[in-house]
Amino acid sequence: MKNFRKELSYFIEGRRGFLNITGDVQKCVTESGIREGLVLVNSMHITSSVFINDDESGLHHDYEKWLERLAPHAPTGQYRHNDTGEDNADAHMKRQIMGREVVVAVTEGRLDFGTWEQIFYGEFDGNRKKRVLVKIIGS
DSSP states (O other): OEEEEEEEEEEOSSSOEEEEOHHHHHHHHHHHTOOSEEEEEEESSTTEEEEEEOOOHHHHHHHHHHHHHHSOOOSGGGOSGGGGTOOOHHHHHHHHHHOSEEEEEEETTEEOOOTTOEEEEEESSOSSEEEEEEEEEEO
8 A cells, every 4th residue: 555645735815715626636646646545635724624515606605604604703802712812713613614624535546526526725714824734545
């Protein structure tokens, strides 16, 4: 069994955003030479997320609105975490909702998705570079 590890870096301008990283992950699969196995993709930061869904702008807009209703950024004083001088308690909660990582099968050297599935990086406390880990195991 072979394994492969790579860190990808992303910078999202503004507080929040979603980025389709499927192509970057597929490049890692190709670079790894692994034809059959599993790929783990996870955010290495507690205020960002990796998730799988449809690459459709209306859905991304709906996520933004839904997440803001569940964990509104303002007023920042509503969160005890922000008593430490931070203003990102909502980002931690949004990450918890959207998830830390995804695992995708690799079949014949390609990501083995269902219809419309894509991998996304979700940022909830942006304006700085953050890392995503890609770990692939297989043969």
